[in-house]
Amino acid sequence: MKTIIIDMDDVLADASARILEIFNELNETSVDKNFFNERDFYEFINSNGHKPYRPQLFEPGFFGNLKVMPDAQEVVKELSEKHKVYVVSAATEFPNSLREKYDWMAEHFPFISWKNFMLCGDKSIVKGDVMIDDHEKNLKTFQGETLLFDAMHNKLLTGYHRVYNWQEIHKYFFN
Numbered sequence: 001m002k003t004i005i006i007d008m009d010d011v012l013a014d015a016s017a018r019i020l021e022i023f024n025e026l027n028e029t030s031v032d033k034n035f036f037n038e039r040d041f042y043e044f045i046n047s048n049g050h051k052p053y054r055p056q057l058f059e060p061g062f063f064g065n066l067k068v069m070p071d072a073q074e075v076v077k078e079l080s081e082k083h084k085v086y087v088v089s090a091a092t093e094f095p096n097s098l099r100e101k102y103d104w105m106a107e108h109f110p111f112i113s114w115k116n117f118m119l120c121g122d123k124s125i126v127k128g129d130v131m132i133d134d135h136e137k138n139l140k141t142f143q144g145e146t147l148l149f150d151a152m153h154n155k156l157l158t159g160y161h162r163v164y165n166w167q168e169i170h171k172y173f174f175n
């Protein structure tokens with residue numbers, strides 16, 4: 001039995017899809033995820049006088065309405081029956097997100113107990129056997145196995161075991 005630490009945004013919840021929608025609305029563009037396959041996301045977003053999407057993350061409603069990543073519910077449920085699964089989200093930067101994230105988890109992942117759900121600030125204090133996250137800042141301090149969940153803002157990052165979807169995570173644990 002392993003202790004598995006699972007991130008929320010861009011791992012369980014498709015934050016990137018909503019971020020792109022907001023970016024495109026603000027800038028009257030029609031950029032899609034694949035646009036960032038070989039281009040640095042943050043560099044592009046912060047260039048050319050683009051209107052920033054980030055203030056929207058602080059607005060009520062952003063985190064509460066995100067779509068669930070394909071197959072995440074089924075795979076996390078199966079993992080939670082065999083392993084100790086903790087969902088850990090660096091959320092306190094966005095105070096409005098706290099209630100929304102709690103409600104979102106209760107709606108979409110009701111089998112994850114409140115005891116296994118942590119809303120925190122800095123993940124470097126988190127311990128476990130495996131961490132699944134889309135941000136290097138969280139993976140690089142983790143003292144265990146790390147899985148980098150593919151996202152439009154980490155395409156150029158190397159040196160991590162990259163997984164593209166929840167089917168692959170299922171294979172990683174159940175093969």
Ligand SMILES: [Mg+2]
Nearest residue numbers: 007009010134
């Ligand atoms: Mg994330």
